[in-house]
Amino acid sequence: MKILVIGGGGREHALVRKLGQSPRVEKIWCVPGNGGISQDADCVVADPGDVDKLVAIANDTHPDLTIVGPELPLVNGISDTFTQRKWPIVAPSQRAAQLEGSKIFAKQFLERHRIATAKMYGSYDSPEPALAALDHVSWPLVIKADGLCAGKGVLVAPDRRAAGDFIDSAMGREEFGPGGRRILLEETLEGEELSFIILTDGERYSPLVPTRDHKRVFDGDRGPNTGGMGAYSSDELISPAMRDLILSHVVGPTIEGLAKEGIRYQGFLYFGLMLTASGPKVLEFNCRLGDPEAQAIVARMDFDLAEVLSDAASGRLDPSRLHWKPGASVCVVLASGGYPGKFQTNKTITGLTDIDKNSGVEILHAGTKRSGGLMVTNGGRVLGVTAPAPSIEVALEKTYGAIRKIHFEGMHYRRDIAARANRVRTAGE
Numbered sequence: 001m002k003i004l005v006i007g008g009g010g011r012e013h014a015l016v017r018k019l020g021q022s023p024r025v026e027k028i029w030c031v032p033g034n035g036g037i038s039q040d041a042d043c044v045v046a047d048p049g050d051v052d053k054l055v056a057i058a059n060d061t062h063p064d065l066t067i068v069g070p071e072l073p074l075v076n077g078i079s080d081t082f083t084q085r086k087w088p089i090v091a092p093s094q095r096a097a098q099l100e101g102s103k104i105f106a107k108q109f110l111e112r113h114r115i116a117t118a119k120m121y122g123s124y125d126s127p128e129p130a131l132a133a134l135d136h137v138s139w140p141l142v143i144k145a146d147g148l149c150a151g152k153g154v155l156v157a158p159d160r161r162a163a164g165d166f167i168d169s170a171m172g173r174e175e176f177g178p179g180g181r182r183i184l185l186e187e188t189l190e191g192e193e194l195s196f197i198i199l200t201d202g203e204r205y206s207p208l209v210p211t212r213d214h215k216r217v218f219d220g221d222r223g224p225n226t227g228g229m230g231a232y233s234s235d236e237l238i239s240p241a242m243r244d245l246i247l248s249h250v251v252g253p254t255i256e257g258l259a260k261e262g263i264r265y266q267g268f269l270y271f272g273l274m275l276t277a278s279g280p281k282v283l284e285f286n287c288r289l290g291d292p293e294a295q296a297i298v299a300r301m302d303f304d305l306a307e308v309l310s311d312a313a314s315g316r317l318d319p320s321r322l323h324w325k326p327g328a329s330v331c332v333v334l335a336s337g338g339y340p341g342k343f344q345t346n347k348t349i350t351g352l353t354d355i356d357k358n359s360g361v362e363i364l365h366a367g368t369k370r371s372g373g374l375m376v377t378n379g380g381r382v383l384g385v386t387a388p389a390p391s392i393e394v395a396l397e398k399t400y401g402a403i404r405k406i407h408f409e410g411m412h413y414r415r416d417i418a419a420r421a422n423r424v425r426t427a428g429e
């Protein structure tokens, strides 16, 4: 099998590494890839959002399967374009990608299929009615920009003033770009958040191991939001009863709803859930694997990813093939000085070759490039140090043990990834 992977972050590096372990895979290209991925695949420099360019690359390379990591090519219709040409691809259709590309579309879909979600007060395409609606809501209030806003599009507003400021910057000054021109207002839910991701061929589906990510930059969930500073997976994250409830009340009705509406979906579907006192409720959909959740998930895969994804792309997914390593996994992100604000780049990374290859720890590259024989930083999130293990505690020991050997100027990372899962350790601190 020859495989084309679209994307250039830690998620794509995890996929490329795992795909490369399949005896059936003879060649992998990655667009655009990064410094670390270039050690495991042939990187092709191109904008991953440019579907025409991706068609041209596939025309040259003739992959047997294409796998899409980030959302932009999905929203730009890569799946439809490749499917029309009968090129196998793991990616939902452009219409399906609206579940992520438009929060209002997602909310209306959830309401149509009676899937539990936060109650929507209303959706607005100009600031005046949105501001007027603030007289009739409960506080805190959640405000969401409708479109893609690079992670800046959601605010949990404590009061009217914060809400008004957000509406002005999103709709009045269009600070988030076109994605902020429409907004929705919804109730605030309380509970634990959970990332629940499935793989589907449009009819059958298989849940991946559950994960939880850490969005804030500093320990103790302080500081601004990031793309994700780490993630973990553990068998103990949810009870079997909660898993069944999520499958029967959220995942099943979503897959049936998509099929009923004739929306083609072949790929990963991410449910961002709030586990509330009255059951799991959907906060958001992503039409892809999360990053860094993917790294924690791939670390626990005990099956041939290339074969399973090829089956999903051709509508023949066999959920019984997805076996998982029992226990847990952890991914800790090492970030550049200044991230998530303006960050430094071009810092030399040392220690990468000191990691014991037999330790089970994977160093997945997110923002790196090769420069004159060295590996240097080239992004906000630089590396994802990832390990599976029989328990969270052992996974943490391995991961943080490896991190101690790695260095670049300005490097920072969270020291409390999975601390809440690891009750023994938390209690002992």
Ligand code: AMP
Pocket (backbone or CB within 6 Å): 118, 142, 144, 154, 156, 186, 187, 188, 189, 190, 193, 272, 283, 284
């Ligand atoms: P979203 O992109 O919709 O997942 O929102 C980003 C983050 O905002 C979520 O991970 C939650 O932490 C928070 N959030 C979104 N919607 C709600 C809600 N209705 N109630 C409470 N928190 C929310």
